[in-house]
Amino acid sequence: MDTFSNRLALETSPYLLQHANNPVDWYPWGDEAFNKAREEKKLVLVSIGYSSCHWCHVMEHEAFSNPEVTEFMNAHFVNIKVDREERPDIDQIYMNAVQIINRSGGWPLNCFALSNGKPVFGGTYFSVSNWLNVLKSLNDAWLKDPNRIVDVADELAKSIVGTEIIKFKRDPEIQPNNIIKDYSNRLKRLFDSRNGGIKGAPKFPMPGLLEFLLEFGTHSHDTEITDFVMLTLDKIASGGIYDHLGGGFARYSVDDSWLIPHFEKMLYDNAQLISIFSKAYRINQNELYKDVVTETIGFLIAELKSTEGGFFSSYDADSEGKEGTYYTWTKQEIESILGEDAELFSVAFSVTAVGNFEGKNVLNRSASKDHLKCLFSIDCATAIGKIAHAKKQLKGIRNTRIKPSLDDKVITSWNGMLITAFVDAFTSFGDIKHLQAATSCLNYIESNHYSEGKLKRILCKGKLSVDALLDDYAHLIKAYISVYKVTLDQAMITKAENLVKIVIRDFYDPDSGMFFFTSSHQTDLIARKMDLTDGVVSSSGSVMAQNLFELGEIEQNKEYTSMSNQMLANITESLQHGGPYVFGWARLMHSMQLAAVHITVDSKNKIDFLNQIQSKIICPVVFPTLSCNNNSSNCLESTISAVKICIGKTCYPLASEADYFVNLINSIKIEI
Numbered sequence: 001m002d003t004f005s006n007r008l009a010l011e012t013s014p015y016l017l018q019h020a021n022n023p024v025d026w027y028p029w030g031d032e033a034f035n036k037a038r039e040e041k042k043l044v045l046v047s048i049g050y051s052s053c054h055w056c057h058v059m060e061h062e063a064f065s066n067p068e069v070t071e072f073m074n075a076h077f078v079n080i081k082v083d084r085e086e087r088p089d090i091d092q093i094y095m096n097a098v099q100i101i102n103r104s105g106g107w108p109l110n111c112f113a114l115s116n117g118k119p120v121f122g123g124t125y126f127s128v129s130n131w132l133n134v135l136k137s138l139n140d141a142w143l144k145d146p147n148r149i150v151d152v153a154d155e156l157a158k159s160i161v162g163t164e165i166i167k168f169k170r171d172p173e174i175q176p177n178n179i180i181k182d183y184s185n186r187l188k189r190l191f192d193s194r195n196g197g198i199k200g201a202p203k204f205p206m207p208g209l210l211e212f213l214l215e216f217g218t219h220s221h222d223t224e225i226t227d228f229v230m231l232t233l234d235k236i237a238s239g240g241i242y243d244h245l246g247g248g249f250a251r252y253s254v255d256d257s258w259l260i261p262h263f264e265k266m267l268y269d270n271a272q273l274i275s276i277f278s279k280a281y282r283i284n285q286n287e288l289y290k291d292v293v294t295e296t297i298g299f300l301i302a303e304l305k306s307t308e309g310g311f312f313s314s315y316d317a318d319s320e321g322k323e324g325t326y327y328t329w330t331k332q333e334i335e336s337i338l339g340e341d342a343e344l345f346s347v348a349f350s351v352t353a354v355g356n357f358e359g360k361n362v363l364n365r366s367a368s369k370d371h372l373k374c375l376f377s378i379d380c381a382t383a384i385g386k387i388a389h390a391k392k393q394l395k396g397i398r399n400t401r402i403k404p405s406l407d408d409k410v411i412t413s414w415n416g417m418l419i420t421a422f423v424d425a426f427t428s429f430g431d432i433k434h435l436q437a438a439t440s441c442l443n444y445i446e447s448n449h450y451s452e453g454k455l456k457r458i459l460c461k462g463k464l465s466v467d468a469l470l471d472d473y474a475h476l477i478k479a480y481i482s483v484y485k486v487t488l489d490q491a492m493i494t495k496a497e498n499l500v501k502i503v504i505r506d507f508y509d510p511d512s513g514m515f516f517f518t519s520s521h522q523t524d525l526i527a528r529k530m531d532l533t534d535g536v537v538s539s540s541g542s543v544m545a546q547n548l549f550e551l552g553e554i555e556q557n558k559e560y561t562s563m564s565n566q567m568l569a570n571i572t573e574s575l576q577h578g579g580p581y582v583f584g585w586a587r588l589m590h591s592m593q594l595a596a597v598h599i600t601v602d603s604k605n606k607i608d609f610l611n612q613i614q615s616k617i618i619c620p621v622v623f624p625t626l627s628c629n630n631n632s633s634n635c636l637e638s639t640i641s642a643v644k645i646c647i648g649k650t651c652y653p654l655a656s657e658a659d660y661f662v663n664l665i666n667s668i669k670i671e672i
Contacts, residue, residue, distance in 0.1 A: 012460040013083040014407045015051040019060060023070040026081045029090060029524070037078040037115035043142055043149075044117075045073065048082040048091050048109040051407040052251075052264035052314040054323050055125045056108040063131045072132065076139045077112075084109070085313060085411060086458055086466055089518045092529050096160045098122040112138055117526045118153040119160070161527045166512045172562075172569035179575055180593065180670070183586050184216060184225065190580060192256065196232030198580060201256040205236055205249070207272035208538040209580050212587040214279060215620050219594060219670050226283070233280055236273075237292045240362035243327065244349060245395045246303075247295030249273050250317075251536075259364055260357055263324045263404070264317040267304060267414045268537055270296055274421035278428040279618045283666075293425050297434065300418070303406075309444030310410035310459065311418055319404040326401050328360035329394070337397055338390050344376055344383070345390040409460045412449050412468055415441055416475030417537075423482040427614050438483055445476065455502075470517050470531060471540035473503045477547045481554075486611055488604065488626040493554060500551065500560070503544065513566035515544055532571065534584040541567065542584025549588060553596050553623045568592065587620065593670050595648030597622045599661065606643060612658040617665045 007027055009020040019026055027033035029046075037044045049056035063069050073079055084091035084107065094111040097119035098104075104124075111122030121138060142149050187209075192199045198206065210229050217225030236242060239258030241250050248270050250261030274293050281289040304312045319326040331353045335342040345351065350366040372383040422438035425431070448464075449456050455468040455476070477496045484492035506519040509530075517531040517540060531540040545567040552561030571585045597619060601610050603626075610624050642654035645661055647668060655661065 008081060012463050012465070013051075013086055013409065014405065014460075015049060015053075015056070015083040015085075016081055018051060018057075019064065019081050022060065022064045023067065023074075024064050024079050025074045026079050029080055029082050029087060031524075033078050033080050034115050034117065040078070041146075042076065042078050042115070043120065043138065044113045044115060045077045045079045046082060046090070046094055046109075046111045046113055046119075047080065048084050048094060048111070049107045050083060050085050050314075051405065052266065052316040053107050054262065054264070054317040055106075057316075057318055059108050059110075059125055059131075062128050063126065066128055069128060069132055069135070072135050072139075076135070078115075083409075085407075085409060088471070089469060089522070089525060089529070092164070092517065092531070093117075093160060093525055093527060094119055094122065096163050096529075097156055098124070100156065100159050100163075114150065114153050117524075118157040120149055120153045120156070157526055164529050164532055166514050166530060166532070166570050168511060169513045169566060170569045170572070172565045179572065180216065180586060180590055181220075183575055183578070183582075184213075184220070184222070187213070187580060188224065188228075191228050193228070193231075195257045196228065196235040197258070199256070202252050202254050202262070203241075203256055203258060204252040204536050205232075205241070205269065205273060206536060206580065206583075207269075207276040208534060208587075209583040210276050211279065212583040212590070214276070214283075215587065215618055216590050216670075218283060218618055218666070219590070219668055221669060230280065230284055230286075233277060233289065234286075237277070237288050238365035240356075240364040242292065243299070244363045244365065245391055245398060247292075247297075247299035248303075249296065260362055261324075261327075262317055263327055265315040267300070267311055267313050267411070268417055270300060271414065271417040271421040272537070274418075275424040278421070278424040281428045282616050282618050290429060293429070297422070297425060297437070301437065306408070306410060308410075308448055308459075309440055310448065311415055311441065313407040313409045313411055313414065315406055316404035320402050324357060324360075324362070326398065326404055328355075328357055328362055330355065330360050333397075334361075334394075337393055341386050341390050344372060344386055347376075348372060348387055409458055410449075412445060412455065412457050412472040413475040413540075415445060416472070416479040419479035420475070420482040423479075423486055427486055427611060430611070430615060435483075435486065438479075442479060442483060455499075467519060467521065469519075469540070470503070470507050470515055470544065471537075473499055473507070474540045474543040474547060477503075477551075478543055481547065481550055484554075485622075485624055486607070486614065488601070488607055488610075488624060490626070493551070496547070496551060497555070500547070512570060513563065514570060515541060532574075533581050535581060538584040542571075542582075542588060546584070546588050546591065549591060550623070553598075553621070554625070564588070565592075590670065591620045594619065594621045595668060597665055597668070598646045599624045600627050600644040600646075601625070602627045602643075609643065609656075609658060613661045613665070616658075616662045619665050619668060622665065 005020050006025055008016045011017060011028055082090050094109060095105045097111055098109060101122060106124040108125055112120045126134060190198050197203045210232060213225050214229045235258050241253045241258045241261045248265050251264050251266050251269055252262050254260050254262055274296055277289045277293050300311060306312060317323050331351055334346060334351050338345055348367045349363040351361045355361045369380045369383050419438045419441050422434045426434035448459055451464050456464040457466040457468045457472050477499050480492045480496035507515040509516055514530055516528045518528055533539055534542055545564045548560040549564040551557060552564060568588050574582050575585055642656045644654055645652050
């Protein structure tokens with residue numbers, strides 16, 4: 001018998017394809033659906049999720065496959081499915097609506113709207129009975145008093161237009177240093193001093209916040225902050241949120257101790273965590289950090305790299321219809337596989353007969369090699385060797401299990417983050433393979449993510465789609481800057497500036513001095529919004545502002561510097577009372593208050609020396625320059641035997657010892 005399929009069968013998004021066999025008459029986002037709603041005088045359901053979302057799967061199985069529910073949906077609504085990773089701009093609009101209605105949001109996101117796209121009502125996950133009640137109640141209200149629904153939609157649309165937007169410029173005067181001090185002190189009150197991270201559950205790693213804290217703590221000489229960052233990284237690396245067999249991180253933990261993960265693995269989380277662990281290693285040579293970076297990069301290259309060279313988006317939380325099945329173990333399984341080494345491994349990774357997750361065990365590091373040495377009367381080398389062998393055995397068995405499904409979208413912005421992460425790893429550990437991975441991925445984007453000269457957001461199953469959004473441009477620009485800093489290849493800056501020109505042309509708002517999230521060519525949304533709030537990922541607005549600041553310093557371009565100053569001035573009020581969701585802007589303010597470090601090398605054969613310096617610093621305002629013409633032959637020959645450094649307005653004597661520069665840079669202190 002033929003399997004029923006709806007319009008989503010023609011899409012490439014794995015999330016949309018997951019719903020292609022639903023009995024719901026789904027439409028992809030577009031004019032066809034809204035025109036139908038207009039002609040038939042129906043409300044629209046905009047249902048948004050992503051392929052690795054556990055509760056999206058639950059609602060798909062329960063509600064969107066239920067005959068009674070889907071019959072009612074098809075008869076009374078026009079139903080649209082959206083992949084939030086393809087269209088975060090659509091998600092932003094309807095998430096705003098649901099947050100206004102319910103004071104909270106999440107996925108799956110289900111929002112009802114008029115045929116003009118204005119939202120009416122919404123929520124997240126609904127059980128079958130609740131969902132059917134919502135459908136019937138809303139349809140009854142629409143049939144009895146459509147004017148009232150229209151009035152509600154108009155009011156809600158006005159509220160949406162007013163959120164996540166800046167409408168005018170504030171005076172970009174120099175901000176007092178105490179803003180950053182006060183902000184960091186407010187953050188301290190949120191620190192979980194036992195487990196690291198922000199107090200409470202669920203717990204998200206928030207790598208961008210940790211990066212700001214690491215840089216600020218170092219250059220304000222605040223050991224309470226830097227110790228907190230290290231505690232957080234230690235706990236994350238040891239917890240169940242980290243995959244101790246295969247490498248890589250899950251999106252978050254459902255508890256407050258990083259133990260039980262929500263098992264999906266996202267590219268953007270892993271990219272950012274590679275960066276923060278790499279940077280932390282520069283001031284704390286903890287081998288655990290290096291191992292985590294090496295293993296996570298290995299996981300990404302082995303599991304998420306496409307044949308063309310880009311990196312896929314994510315692995316699902318579920319496998320075999322259940323969350324975590326692929327990753328968890330019973331004590332009996334461990335014993336049957338590992339034999340006499342089972343007890344050693346069980347002690348090392350908290351494996352018990354009772355388990356910690358539905359009768360099974362999420363592996364988490366619970367005993368150091370020194371503890372194992374004492375408990376089992378073996379030397380550290382033997383303990384390490386036995387654990388490594390056990391992990392290899394278990395991984396081999398795990399590889400025979402049914403894997404979680406893979407989301408094979410290649411997203412420009414997430415790949416941009418990964419390029420920066422590869423560079424951060426190269427800078428910290430000096431492995432040329434990491435730099436090669438960065439340049440390879442950059443070449444992939446240049447070769448595959450442009451159509452008719454226009455940058456695209458998504459490549460999936462050979463098809464390019466969706467015009468690039470601000471985050472795509474911002475993270476690609478950041479990637480070019482990152483590669484430049486370790487290669488001094490001026491072509492990277494030229495390419496970054498070419499993208500900046502496009503961003504200014506298509507995304508810039510002259511009234512506020514900020515950037516919209518969507519380009520001026522985007523016409524299918526009820527409002528153009530800005531992306532200003534930092535979260536698990538830094539906002540594209542703060543990334544773009546940091547890019548302009550850094551390019552302004554590198555190129556001595558006052559226009560870029562002025563634009564960055566204006567953006568920060570516009571957001572300063574939020575810094576004065578904001579919590580952990582403005583860290584990208586705090587990082588920019590910190591960068592501006594530090595004395596800029598300009599390191600000049602005279603030839604390309606000094607780049608290795610430059611990178612020796614950079615491997616021991618985390619200062620965000622180091623700007624290296626090649627003094628000769630980048631393309632000239634004399635760039636390959638050294639004319640002097642030393643490197644020059646200027647910090648702020650002070651230039652120091654020439655030197656040829658890397659530690660001289662490291663000590664100078666690490667001693668820079670922000671006065672607070």
